[in-house]
Amino acid sequence: MNERTMDNKSPEESSFYHEKGKYSGVxxxxxxxxxxxxxxxxxxxxxxxxSVGVTLGVLIRLSLIAPGAILNAQQYNEVxxxxxxxxxxxxxxxxxxxxxxxxxxxxMIGARDVAFPRLNRLTxxxxxxGAAIVMLSLFIKGAPPDTGxxxxxxxxxxxxxxxxxxxxxxxxxxxxxxxxxxxxVTTIHRMRAPGMEWxxxxxxxxxxxxxxxxQILATPVLAITLVFIVLGRxxxxxxxxxxxGGDPILYEHxxxxxxxxxxxxxxxxxxxxxxxxxxxxxxxxxFGYKAIVFSALAIASVGYxxxxxxxxxxxxxxxxxxxxxxxxxxxxxxSGVKVFNWVATLYKGSIEVDSPLLFALSFIxxxxxxxxxxxIVGSLAPNLHVHGTYFIVxxxxxxxxxxxxxxxxxxxxxxxxxxxGRMFSExxxxxxxxxxxxxxxxxxxxxxxxxxQGMPRRYFEPPPQYHGWSVVxxxxxxxxxxxxxxxxxxxxxxxxxxxxxxxxxxxxxTLEWSIPSPPPAENFIEIPVVDSGPYGHGKRE
Amino acid sequence: xAMEKESNAGTAVTAEAQSGVDYTGKKIGMWxxxxxxxxxxxxxxxxxxxFRSQYPAEFHSAAxxxxxxxxxxxxxxxxxxxFTIAVAIAAIRKGNKIFSLYMQTATIMFGICFxxxxxxxxxxKISKGIYPDSPALLSREKGxxxxxSLYYVMTGIHGIHVLIGVIxxxxxxxxxxxxxxxxxxxxxxxxxxxxxxxxxxxxIYLFPLFYLIT
Numbered sequence: 001m002n003e004r005t006m007d008n009k010s011p012e013e014s015s016f017y018h019e020k021g022k023y024s025g026v027x028x029x030x031x032x033x034x035x036x037x038x039x040x041x042x043x044x045x046x047x048x049x050x051s052v053g054v055t056l057g058v059l060i061r062l063s064l065i066a067p068g069a070i071l072n073a074q075q076y077n078e079v080x081x082x083x084x085x086x087x088x089x090x091x092x093x094x095x096x097x098x099x100x101x102x103x104x105x106x107x108m109i110g111a112r113d114v115a116f117p118r119l120n121r122l123t124x125x126x127x128x129x130g131a132a133i134v135m136l137s138l139f140i141k142g143a144p145p146d147t148g149x150x151x152x153x154x155x156x157x158x159x160x161x162x163x164x165x166x167x168x169x170x171x172x173x174x175x176x177x178x179x180x181x182x183x184x185v186t187t188i189h190r191m192r193a194p195g196m197e198w199x200x201x202x203x204x205x206x207x208x209x210x211x212x213x214x215q216i217l218a219t220p221v222l223a224i225t226l227v228f229i230v231l232g233r234x235x236x237x238x239x240x241x242x243x244x245g246g247d248p249i250l251y252e253h254x255x256x257x258x259x260x261x262x263x264x265x266x267x268x269x270x271x272x273x274x275x276x277x278x279x280x281x282x283x284x285x286x287f288g289y290k291a292i293v294f295s296a297l298a299i300a301s302v303g304y305x306x307x308x309x310x311x312x313x314x315x316x317x318x319x320x321x322x323x324x325x326x327x328x329x330x331x332x333x334x335s336g337v338k339v340f341n342w343v344a345t346l347y348k349g350s351i352e353v354d355s356p357l358l359f360a361l362s363f364i365x366x367x368x369x370x371x372x373x374x375x376i377v378g379s380l381a382p383n384l385h386v387h388g389t390y391f392i393v394x395x396x397x398x399x400x401x402x403x404x405x406x407x408x409x410x411x412x413x414x415x416x417x418x419x420x421g422r423m424f425s426e427x428x429x430x431x432x433x434x435x436x437x438x439x440x441x442x443x444x445x446x447x448x449x450x451x452x453q454g455m456p457r458r459y460f461e462p463p464p465q466y467h468g469w470s471v472v473x474x475x476x477x478x479x480x481x482x483x484x485x486x487x488x489x490x491x492x493x494x495x496x497x498x499x500x501x502x503x504x505x506x507x508x509x510t511l512e513w514s515i516p517s518p519p520p521a522e523n524f525i526e527i528p529v530v531d532s533g534p535y536g537h538g539k540r541e
Numbered sequence: 542x543a544m545e546k547e548s549n550a551g552t553a554v555t556a557e558a559q560s561g562v563d564y565t566g567k568k569i570g571m572w573x574x575x576x577x578x579x580x581x582x583x584x585x586x587x588x589x590x591x592f593r594s595q596y597p598a599e600f601h602s603a604a605x606x607x608x609x610x611x612x613x614x615x616x617x618x619x620x621x622x623x624f625t626i627a628v629a630i631a632a633i634r635k636g637n638k639i640f641s642l643y644m645q646t647a648t649i650m651f652g653i654c655f656x657x658x659x660x661x662x663x664x665x666k667i668s669k670g671i672y673p674d675s676p677a678l679l680s681r682e683k684g685x686x687x688x689x690s691l692y693y694v695m696t697g698i699h700g701i702h703v704l705i706g707v708i709x710x711x712x713x714x715x716x717x718x719x720x721x722x723x724x725x726x727x728x729x730x731x732x733x734x735x736x737x738x739x740x741x742x743x744x745i746y747l748f749p750l751f752y753l754i755t
Contacts, residue, residue, distance in 0.1 A: 115563065115566045115570065116570060119570075178574075178577050181573075182570055182573045182574055182577075183570070185569075185573060186566050186569045186570045186573065189566070189569055190563055190565065190566040190569065191566075216573050216576055216577050217576060217577070217580055218580075219577065220577040220578070220579075220580040220581035220583075220584070221580055221581075221583065221584050223581055224581050224582075224583075224584030224585060225584060227698070228584075228694075231673075231694060235673045235674060236673050236674025237673045237674070237690045237693075237694060238673075238674075238686065238687075238690065239588055239687070239690065244679065244683065244686050244687070244690070245592070245595075245596065245683030245684060245686050245687045246687065247591075250588065250591060254584055254587070
């Protein structure tokens, strides 16, 4: 089995792109159980949905400075709902694990594939099916969902929009997420190469491990909650309907029991990518490896018990609010530990400011702002002031887009040469990063100011006194979009015209840099034997 | 087998995994899946406990309308079916294919019996006009509306799981006949058995919550 790959072939020909399977054409991809192909298909799908989501976001910003000119009020509700559903459920939750996790997890632990390759392919099909169902809910008879991405009862049960279909789509996506988590956890337990001890695992693998557990233990709670919505709409089961004895607050509890840990499904792997990039580009071993590992596990476990902070104004006992607020402060500690470790890794390093590092440093900056404003939101008294305002919108986008989004792009630039065997233009990548970074801050920092002044979120027509900063924010959205266009045209043109990448262009020390770019069909000619920790061994080629 | 021996020079744990017949890995995967099932049902048990603590008296009176005899018979059936599937696995491990096939058939039959009895229970209730959103149910006390809604949702979703289990065992039956499952390769059957036991355990909690605590 081992000899098949490399004998008598140039590295180019033995790459997994040239692997001949049972099928040809599109089916060669869709029917493939190769984790690398599955990862790339996920990546393509994710980025397509991401571009739709960004377009809708720009549309929302446009409508806010000229209400009624582009969208009417009902369409506005639909657009921000669909923006949320796409960005959350189709892009950022599956996000890093399904794209980069699939491609690199087996390589990083020295395996040929994940533990259950066919289950892995099933998750891709489920993802595509779920996405298709969600898309269907936008275009078939009736209106697109207009509930906001949270599907809050009782409105989600009463509205005439196609909520049942959208919810079914998210339910199917949930299965995809659960199976991915299950597969990764089993893979990390069972498929490590000889000598790859737990504390020799690259940190990206550790964060995927923690994420996998959150996917396994949190997602089913969302699934049953969505089932309740459908049962309410189709059979009139009234668990959230006070006239039938139910309680709408219970919906919020069940929803956030999943959806807060879901934040960690998104952000933990993002932190993993940053932990890979920092040591590579500062030419130092990572500072505090074990602290980063344990803080990831701490985030994953404590993150289950903070969901109540989404509901401080919904009606809860004071005891519950104080406890939830306190645990919210606790969960911020491990994130702080990580930030210190990343910065300490830079200290006395020999720093190469390449594009992946720029995105990673932006992550630290933006995520710190997002995290610190999270503490403002998480304390009881300020929460009353900023709840339901643009402050929340700004905080959320700083953590999710500024955090996970930047990390996604950092990972994309970092691993691009490995995945596609081509190099992109560093210069253009940096120009794109500049507009993206500036645009991002103009767009979302204005929202902090607006929110602090009291501008309510989700309003179609904001009161006139907020117009000034609103315009600033919208201009920011144009800069951000420009930045993204530059970034992606650079990468797309590199796909076709970029110079060939060496096997280790950045000097990374983890196993994926020890094999050719792009990797051969079964990753390794011989399964490597690992005798040391993950960082500080690579040389630039 | 030869390959396994060869790669044993490395780490014993992962050698098995790399060769593609990873028994332990398959078991880990199944247990993780059962954890998700547990939390899926957990959402329903959470609602039950919240509503029960809100309306204890009405839950008490509504539970007296359940058919204790049919509930008990179904409990017996499901417990026996857990026994038969366990015997089926023990038989295949000893290489006794025919006996294992008999025991798998028995399990399937018990599962179908359970669903048939459930069908009669539901139809008896529906003929009395008790089903979610029915005028007869909505005219009752709020706690009773919730009790019967929970009854339909929880036993309904449990019933779907029984049905999936029956189908899964039927597939295992075919695998066993074809020899895909055998003395040396019984992980599939064992995992199906684990799933079946899980479905059984859920019922063991549903039975007292709806029938016994009156």
